[in-house]
Amino acid sequence: xxxxxxxxxxxxxxxxxxxxxxxxxxxxxxxxxxxxxxxxxxxxxxxxxxxxxxxxxxxxxxxxxxxxxxxxxxxxxxxxxxxxxxxxxxxxxxxxxxxxxxxxxxxxxxxxxxxxxxxxxxxxxxxxxxxxxxxxxxxxxxxxxxxxxxxxxxxxxxxxxxxxxxxxxxxxxxxxxxxxxxxxxxxxxx
Numbered sequence: 001x002x003x004x005x006x007x008x009x010x011x012x013x014x015x016x017x018x019x020x021x022x023x024x025x026x027x028x029x030x031x032x033x034x035x036x037x038x039x040x041x042x043x044x045x046x047x048x049x050x051x052x053x054x055x056x057x058x059x060x061x062x063x064x065x066x067x068x069x070x071x072x073x074x075x076x077x078x079x080x081x082x083x084x085x086x087x088x089x090x091x092x093x094x095x096x097x098x099x100x101x102x103x104x105x106x107x108x109x110x111x112x113x114x115x116x117x118x119x120x121x122x123x124x125x126x127x128x129x130x131x132x133x134x135x136x137x138x139x140x141x142x143x144x145x146x147x148x149x150x151x152x153x154x155x156x157x158x159x160x161x162x163x164x165x166x167x168x169x170x171x172x173x174x175x176x177x178x179x180x181x182x183x184x185x186x187x188x189x190x
Contacts, residue, residue: 015054015055018045018047018051018054018055019055021045021046021047022041022042022045022047022051022052022055022056022062023065023066023069024045025041025042025044025045026041026045026062026063026065026066027066027069027070027106027108028044029041029044030063030066030108031105031106031107031108034107034108037059038052038053038059038062041062063108066108067108067109067121068121070102070106070108070109071121071124073102074098074099074102074125075124075125075128077098077102078095078098078125078128079128081094081095081098083095083128083131083132084135087136087141088132088133088135088136088139088141088142089136089141089142089185089188089189091132092129092132092133092136092142092155092184092188093181093184093185093188095128095129095132096155096159096180096181096184097181099125099159100159100162100177100180103159103163103166104173107167109163122156125156126152126156129151129152129155129156130148130149130152133148133151133152133188134148136188140190141189141190142188142189142190143187143188143189143190144190145190146187151187151188154187155184155187158180158183158184158187159180162176162177162179162180163176
């Protein structure tokens with residue numbers, strides 16, 4: 001080991017702590033105010049604006065990192081569910097419920113720009129929903145009249161539509177959730 005190795009490790013650990021502090025501050029502030037400035041985020045993270053730019057080339061890059069972080073947290077929570085056992089319909093609705101609670105906990109998700117239903121952040125969710133829907137179709141608890149792909153696309157799209165209705169002030173979170181749950185139940189059931 002070179003004599004500079006401990007210094008490099010210390011610098012890397014400092015950089016990792018700074019990045020984590022920036023992400024944590026960004027999640028908190030962007031949940032409160034989707035237009036929070038980089039200056040406010042840097043101040044909340046107790047770093048300089050230059051440190052923020054050292055980790056994230058732009059505000060958009062930071063917002064995307066926040067969305068990636070929240071997506072990873074949601075996927076970890078989904079992976080803690082036992083989707084391979086029990087009612088496939090109940091598990092699919094439980095997965096949607098978990099996603100909705102994440103929306104409520106992190107309003108930045110309601111305001112984030114999306115590129116549409118093909119947003120790459122949906123791929124991990126799609127990877128978990130598809131086998132669950134297939135299993136439900138095999139057991140007869142989820143409709144076979146609609147394709148797996150269409151059902152997954154519909155679940156994700158309606159989840160976003162409910163979130164957008166809340167963000168626009170057209171529905172309360174409670175009403176949006178109830179409407180989403182009722183609609184998805186009716187779509188999925190045979």
